[in-house]
Amino acid sequence: MIIDFRVRPPIPSYLESGAFEVWENPHSPYRNQWEGRIKTPSMNGDMDAFVREMEEACIDISVIIGRMTKVQDKGRGNVTADDLDAIIKKYPGKFVGMPAVDPLNPDAMEQIERAADMGMAGICIEPFWSSEHMFLNDSRLFPLYKKIESLGLLFTTTLNFNCGDSTKWNSPYHVEQIAMACPDMPLLITHACWPRLTELMAIAVRYPNVYLIPDCYFYFPFIDTAKEQRIMYNHMLQNQVLFGSSYPIRGFKQSVELSLEQGQWLPEPKEKFFWKNGARLLHLDIA
Numbered sequence: 001m002i003i004d005f006r007v008r009p010p011i012p013s014y015l016e017s018g019a020f021e022v023w024e025n026p027h028s029p030y031r032n033q034w035e036g037r038i039k040t041p042s043m044n045g046d047m048d049a050f051v052r053e054m055e056e057a058c059i060d061i062s063v064i065i066g067r068m069t070k071v072q073d074k075g076r077g078n079v080t081a082d083d084l085d086a087i088i089k090k091y092p093g094k095f096v097g098m099p100a101v102d103p104l105n106p107d108a109m110e111q112i113e114r115a116a117d118m119g120m121a122g123i124c125i126e127p128f129w130s131s132e133h134m135f136l137n138d139s140r141l142f143p144l145y146k147k148i149e150s151l152g153l154l155f156t157t158t159l160n161f162n163c164g165d166s167t168k169w170n171s172p173y174h175v176e177q178i179a180m181a182c183p184d185m186p187l188l189i190t191h192a193c194w195p196r197l198t199e200l201m202a203i204a205v206r207y208p209n210v211y212l213i214p215d216c217y218f219y220f221p222f223i224d225t226a227k228e229q230r231i232m233y234n235h236m237l238q239n240q241v242l243f244g245s246s247y248p249i250r251g252f253k254q255s256v257e258l259s260l261e262q263g264q265w266l267p268e269p270k271e272k273f274f275w276k277n278g279a280r281l282l283h284l285d286i287a
Contacts, residue, residue: 001286002256003278004054004062005213006190006244010045013083017067018076023248030074033249035222040251051091057252059245060275061093061282063121065156065190066100069129074162077129081115096282098156100124103141104131112147121282122154122188128164136174145178149185154281159200160191160217172199179207186281188213190244197225201232204240211277212237215246219258226262238269242278 008019022030023037042050054062064084067077081099088095097120101111112123127134127141134141136157148155159175161167172193179187187210193200194217204210218229233241245255263270279286 001275002059005242007062007247013079018074068100070131098122116151128169137177149182156188159193213244215244234269
């Protein structure tokens with residue numbers, strides 16, 4: 001079994017987002033990360049092919065993480081909770097949703113409550129791409145974090161050198177501050193703060209509610225922190241790391257194969273990485 005904890009499916013709202021544009025534009029600054037990428041048929045907008053590709057890669061469940069931002073660059077996105085809900089209902093049992101909320105929207109608190117009522121697993125907030133850029137530890141965000149915690153939802157955000165308009169937004173310490181303030185809320189950090197990933201791993205050792213979704217910054221064959229990650233994910237952080245393809249950065253099959261190769265996994269940590277940790281967070285009753 002495999003649970004993919006970060007996908008952006010090829011629906012219209014995502015196809016129009018920066019998440020797809022940077023992997024299709026021949027002038028994209030991301031071209032230095034295209035090396036070895038195999039484009040799959042679903043990436044042209046075929047959801048049925050997307051589900052087939054999931055199944056062919058032995059992925060049972062994928063977690064769709066939304067995006068709701070106010071920028072026009074690589075962080076651009078207007079993917080709503082209703083978009084996610086439509087996919088979940090069309091393909092029952094295949095998907096779990098974590099919609100995004102614009103933290104500066106006057107009804108952000110109500111959107112979080114509505115997501116919980118819809119049966120969503122968590123909430124994504126990426127404040128460095130709001131109309132007023134904010135750090136994750138901005139005091140205005142903590143009431144939202146406390147609401148997410150009170151509703152028993154997961155919290156996720158993206159953090160790496162590409163988030164926001166400069167590298168200053170990528171701070172593992174801000175994750176630590178949230179972890180301290182909301183000890184009962186799991187924090188899932190996609191891209192795992194690369195290149196400051198080693199700092200985030202240390203924070204995760206200290207705070208059991210911090211989870212890494214290193215996705216491509218683990219499985220890229222040219223990533224420089226692979227050895228450190230391999231050691232930590234097989235040992236000290238084996239309970240706090242989750243597989244994510246980060247589709248469309250790579251397709252399902254390629255991301256699974258690269259993650260298997262890169263991990264040099266011990267048997268039990270491998271199961272935890274690919275599905276057991278995810279099943280626990282999603283409260284799935286899987287023997």
